[in-house]
Amino acid sequence: xxxxxxxFVDALSRYPFLQNAVLAGVLVxxxxxxxxxxxxxxxxxxxxxAISHAVLPGVVLSYILGATGFFAGAVxxxxxxxxxxxxxxxxxxxxxxxxxxxxxxxxxxIGIVMVTSLGGTNVDVWHxxxxxxxxxxxxxxxxxxxxxxxxxxxxLVFYKQLILSTFDPxxxxxIGLPTKWIHYILMxxxxxxxxxxxxxxxxxxxxxxxxxxxSTAYLLTDRLPIMLVLSSTFGVISAVVGVYLSYIxxxxxxxxxxxxxxxxxxxxxxxxxxxxxxxxxxRRLSTGKV
Amino acid sequence: MxxxxxxxxxxxxxNEPVLENISFEVNPGxxxxxxxxxxxxxxxxxxxxxxxxKPTKGTVSLSSKNRKGKKLVVGYVPQQVASFNAGFPSTVLxxxxxxxxxxxKWFKKLDKHDKEHVRRSLESVGMWxxxxxxxxxxxxxxxxxxxxxxxxxxxxxxxxxxxxxTGMDVHSREQFYQLLKHNSxxxxxxxxxxxxxxxxxxxxxxxxxxxxxxxxxxxxxxxMDSCKELSKHHSSFH
Numbered sequence: 001x002x003x004x005x006x007x008f009v010d011a012l013s014r015y016p017f018l019q020n021a022v023l024a025g026v027l028v029x030x031x032x033x034x035x036x037x038x039x040x041x042x043x044x045x046x047x048x049x050a051i052s053h054a055v056l057p058g059v060v061l062s063y064i065l066g067a068t069g070f071f072a073g074a075v076x077x078x079x080x081x082x083x084x085x086x087x088x089x090x091x092x093x094x095x096x097x098x099x100x101x102x103x104x105x106x107x108x109x110i111g112i113v114m115v116t117s118l119g120g121t122n123v124d125v126w127h128x129x130x131x132x133x134x135x136x137x138x139x140x141x142x143x144x145x146x147x148x149x150x151x152x153x154x155x156l157v158f159y160k161q162l163i164l165s166t167f168d169p170x171x172x173x174x175i176g177l178p179t180k181w182i183h184y185i186l187m188x189x190x191x192x193x194x195x196x197x198x199x200x201x202x203x204x205x206x207x208x209x210x211x212x213x214x215s216t217a218y219l220l221t222d223r224l225p226i227m228l229v230l231s232s233t234f235g236v237i238s239a240v241v242g243v244y245l246s247y248i249x250x251x252x253x254x255x256x257x258x259x260x261x262x263x264x265x266x267x268x269x270x271x272x273x274x275x276x277x278x279x280x281x282x283r284r285l286s287t288g289k290v
Numbered sequence: 291m292x293x294x295x296x297x298x299x300x301x302x303x304x305n306e307p308v309l310e311n312i313s314f315e316v317n318p319g320x321x322x323x324x325x326x327x328x329x330x331x332x333x334x335x336x337x338x339x340x341x342x343x344k345p346t347k348g349t350v351s352l353s354s355k356n357r358k359g360k361k362l363v364v365g366y367v368p369q370q371v372a373s374f375n376a377g378f379p380s381t382v383l384x385x386x387x388x389x390x391x392x393x394x395k396w397f398k399k400l401d402k403h404d405k406e407h408v409r410r411s412l413e414s415v416g417m418w419x420x421x422x423x424x425x426x427x428x429x430x431x432x433x434x435x436x437x438x439x440x441x442x443x444x445x446x447x448x449x450x451x452x453x454x455x456t457g458m459d460v461h462s463r464e465q466f467y468q469l470l471k472h473n474s475x476x477x478x479x480x481x482x483x484x485x486x487x488x489x490x491x492x493x494x495x496x497x498x499x500x501x502x503x504x505x506x507x508x509x510x511x512x513x514m515d516s517c518k519e520l521s522k523h524h525s526s527f528h
Contacts, residue, residue, distance in 0.1 A: 041375070041377075041378060041379075157397070160388070160391050160395075160396050160397075161396065163378075163380075163388070164388055164391060166375065166378065167374060167375050167378045167380065167385070167388070168374045168375065170342070170368050170374075171366055171368065171374070173340075173341075173342055174340040174341075174342060174364065174366040174368075174450075175364060175366065175392055176364075218379070221379060222379045222380075222381075222424040222426065223379050223380075223381070224378075224379045224380060226379075227379050
């Protein structure tokens, strides 16, 4: 174990691709931790899943047209999906979850059709779907860094609007907060998060980075600021340990990161001091209630 | 000036007429109670007034200014307080403090004056001692009380209250009505309150609006200037 860690630290000090991978993981961990907290508190986990899949056609289109429109393409199709889901539910008797299911699979299928129809291009579908953190460039890192800072600053500036519209949407709307705009801006942010997480975990697994660390934090605290910090911390730990395991055991990096996030969640689910299932069972056992 | 002016409002739900011929006003200093049987579309009417639903016909104007010419601040207590996200990670104090955001504190820190307002609001509903409790740990009645505390913390010019006393005992209800009456009389606040306690509230309210209908037709507004005259007019309507 110590030998493996020494090997990893040694490689980290020598190889820029590994440094980039760890830095990208850290940034994505923080970004997904913050955005994911609001996603799960607003009950939008399924929406997160839909948007992350819906960016695929935009990403593929950007690959075809050249990397310049990379973000624009992804945000465009992500936003189309968000608007489409709202439009279907408002103009028919189809409910939210069904509309999400239709758009999620539909947009994703369009993306796959686009990729498979481009046999001779250099679009690597595996990397888009599951990430390739070891191919993160300095430019990618800078873009991820700027988006992380912009998102965190926006959350800080509009913190009160976000918490009121999350906690009590009816009240927020009644007092004149633009709740619809807040919803759609969050959808655009989700599209951006998906794109910057593309190399790290890929579009399939990004939803895990949004939901799992935030849910883990939710089991540990009843205070929003602490939840935001814990969620980001778990995101960062998952990313760093995930990259380490991926390097040492030569396994897919994105999946490795998500497995670590899941392991932390499982541990907290059973052993968190207040809500841990096992802890509660032991408590009942010690008081003779089992 | 009127804080609320409803003019010949009609509302259809999926082509089904629900409300019709609704016209009334709420002025600064008015304490107006809105009653009607269960299912009389009282909440629907409030949601039309607040802009949460769009009237099919007629107009609703909510004043943008208060009687001092500043931005009108509206305080709203929805009918089902339990519908707020009780799983949200927040304490009672933080939730009631959110009532001050509307008072120009969206981008500023709460000052001493704000905190004093919050303390007094929590004390008025007997929840100051529970201020550090998590909202997920509260009973339905306690949630109702903190929702009222939040609206008092806002110190609005216009209160829009949808059955806010559900689950309160007689003593708490009387206290609450007195507090509202004081706000309307001494501070010129406008109050529009949906209630089923019209017998109790009659002593405090200045106006009574009742939603009534004939079998199979939409709910119509039956407006009174004085509660005391209600029974006489009410019988003549039928």
